[in-house]
Amino acid sequence: MKNSILKNINSYRKFVRNNNDWNKNGDYVVYWMQANRRIEYNYALEYAVAVANNLQKPLLIYEVLNVDYPWVCERFHHFILEGIKEHHLYFTNNSIKGVRYLPYIELEKGHAEGLIYTLAANACGIISDEFPVSKIRKYNDRVGNKVTVPYITIDSNGIIPLGVSEKDPYSAYLFRKVMQKYIVEALKYPPAKEPLVNLKNWGQCTLPTNFKERYAFDENLLNNLDTLLDSLPINHTIKKVEKVGTRESALEIMNHFVEFKLARYEEDRNHPDRQGGSGLSPWLHFGKISSYEIVDKVLSKQPLGWNIEELEPNGGKxxxxxxGHSYVESFLDELITWREVGFQFAHHRPDYDQFDSLPDWAKKTMNEHDQDPREYVYSLEELAESQTHDQIWNAAQTELRTQGVMHNYLRMLWGKKIIEWTGSHIKALEVLIELNNRYALDGCDPNSYSGIFWCLGRFDRAWQEREIFGKLRYMSSQSTSKKIKLKHYLNIYGS
Ligand SMILES: Cc1cc2nc3c(=O)[nH]c(=O)nc-3n(C[C@H](O)[C@H](O)[C@H](O)COP(=O)(O)OP(=O)(O)OC[C@H]3O[C@@H](n4cnc5c(N)ncnc54)[C@H](O)[C@@H]3O)c2cc1C
Known part of the structure; x- marks a missing residue:
């Protein structure tokens, strides 16, 4: 079984970034935890453990938080720091032999610069996360080109490995066909629950001698996150929210959802008053939870006698x-098809966040309607502060600004209205990306761009032509208010 897992990783999840040979004289193997910030159900960590055992070297798990990423703010930093603190406590309280956990919080811009290269100098090789957004793609390209040891990235993002598709999927329907073809096999090779259990003790992991003087970080600072946060050069106007960025919290939310909400997912998910979604997207985004464990848990609710081996592709329907249960199907369609179509698209298209990546029909129709008169035009900051004439839109934006999340159904309406109120389609795209990524805890994800670009025609088809939208799908607040229950929601966020 172990060999099969590695075979599966090698075939479809492994991305070799250079042709360097393992440095057998190195002191340790590095796992640089960039995107999938968890030590369970993590293929990249599992692979790093296998390499460490193979080379008979200790493992160094390095997790960094920089202050120079786009939209860096208190809200995201706090969420990530809670996860780092959880790891720090775990490794402090459980002295696991043969592994060292190295957290590093950048206290000033540029402080962490060069750190990975200092570690690389004494490493046998580096394993990191494959994650198809430009920030991480750039790090991976740059580091892979510069180090003299192997640099390998592993895809631990979803159920269907990024390596199975050859090009970007045009629609969810086409990707669903791919999903239906591969899922039974993919689920046969789940990531190990506790990869560190397989790590043998190859001795202590010693850091390079010049490391401490160049990169001193007092780990005690993690004991008081508020004080640490206050001292950091980040945007303090986007405040932290009550969501706790730990794996423990992710598991609690998943368990609660599967036990108490899943069976009503189909009926409830579109109604803001019922809050019928899992709410897991922030934890999925920061990799605190694996979609495997969610799928596994959800499938355990299928009726007795249900058997995965009996699944047969049904043409992408x-x-x-x-x-089994239609609510299981409905949830898995979101978690697997809709979540992963975005990952696959961004994996094949480095321009996934550019207007030009939209389908031709969508660009043509927007071009034809770009100069249509707009009844309302709002500035970015008016929109950010929920200062429009539309009560439902304002409430959704207030939820996003104050809670770091927005109800799924309203997110679609929110995006569509921005197209109507910003003066041009290109401007609308800029505003959508800015507001989504400025406030949303699950922002800067491949799915941020799926959702935003869906509003502009990606993964959708042409509809009846109308002003401003052309053939893009249209949504109105009036019909939304008739379709969905949101009285209670408006009481909370509407004033
Ligand atoms: C304009 C716009 C912007 C969006 N921005 C983001 C974003 O920044 N980050 C993000 O993760 N999602 C984004 N989405 C997709 C979707 O709205 C969220 O994933 C969903 O609301 C998360 O809520 P949940 O965790 O309760 O989802 P659930 O309904 O519980 O679904 C479980 C998981 O499946 C995935 N999922 C569900 N619906 C979708 C969908 N329509 N598209 C892709 N994946 C989905 C998510 O990972 C989600 O956590 C956006 C959608 C739109 C229209």
Missing amino acids: NSGFFR
Whole structure:
């Protein structure tokens, strides 16, 4: 079984970034935890453990938090820091032999610069995360080109490995076909629950001698996150929210959802008053939880006698494939098809965040309607502060600004209205990206761009032509208010 897992990783999840040979004289193997910030159900960590055992070297798990990433602010930093603190406590309280956990919080811009190269100098090789957004893609390209040891990235993002598809999927329907073809096999090779259990003790992991003087970080600072946060050169106007960025919290939310909300997912998910979604997207985004464990838990709710081996591709239709309960099917269609179509798209298209990546029909129709008169035009800051004439839109934006999340159904309406109120389609795209990524805890994700670009035609088809939208799908607040229950929601966020 172990060999099979590695075979599966090698075939579809492993991205070799250079042709360097393992440095057998190195002191340790590095796992640089960039995107999937968890030590369970993590293929990249599992691979790093296998390499460490193979080379008979200790493992160094390095987790850094920089202050120079786009939209850096108190809200995101606090969430990530809670996860780092959880790891720090775990490794302090459980002295696991043969591994060293190295957290590093950048206290000033540029402080962490060069750190990975200092570690690389004494390393046998580096394993990190494959994650298809430009920030991490750039790090991976740069480091892979510069180090003289192997630099390998592993995809631990979803159920269907990024390596199975050859090009960007045009629609969710086409990707669903791919999903239906591979899922049974993919689920046969789940990531190990506790990869560190397999790590043998190859001795202590010693850091390079010049490390401490160049990169001193007092780990005691993690004991008081508020004080640490206050001292950092980040945007303090986007405040932290009550969501706790730990794996423990992710598991609690998943368990609660599967036990108490899953069976009503289909009926409830579109109604803001019922809050029927899992709410897991921030934890999925920061890799605190694996989609494997969610799928596994959800499939355990299928009726007795349900058997995964009986699943047969059904031409990409979004119902009937998973058999069993329709609510299971409905949830898995979001978690697997809709979540992963965005990852696959961004993986194949480095321009995934550019207007030009939209389908031709969408660009043509927007071009034809770009100069249509707009009844309302709002500035970025008016929109940010929920100062429009539309009560539902303002409430959704207030939820996003104050809570760091927005109800799924309203997110679609929110995006569509921005197209109507910003003066041009290119401007609308800029504003959508800015507001989403400035406030949303799950922002800067491949799915941020799926959702935003869906509003502009990606993964969608042409609809009846109308002003401003052209053939893009249209949504109105009036019909939304008739379709969904949001009285209670408006009481909370509407004033
Ligand atoms: C304009 C716009 C912007 C969006 N921005 C983001 C974003 O920044 N980050 C983000 O993760 N999602 C984004 N989405 C997609 C979707 O709205 C969220 O994933 C969903 O609301 C998360 O809520 P949940 O965790 O309760 O989802 P659930 O309904 O519980 O679904 C479980 C998981 O499946 C995935 N998922 C569910 N619906 C979608 C969808 N429509 N598209 C892609 N994946 C989905 C998410 O990972 C989600 O956590 C956006 C959608 C739109 C229209």
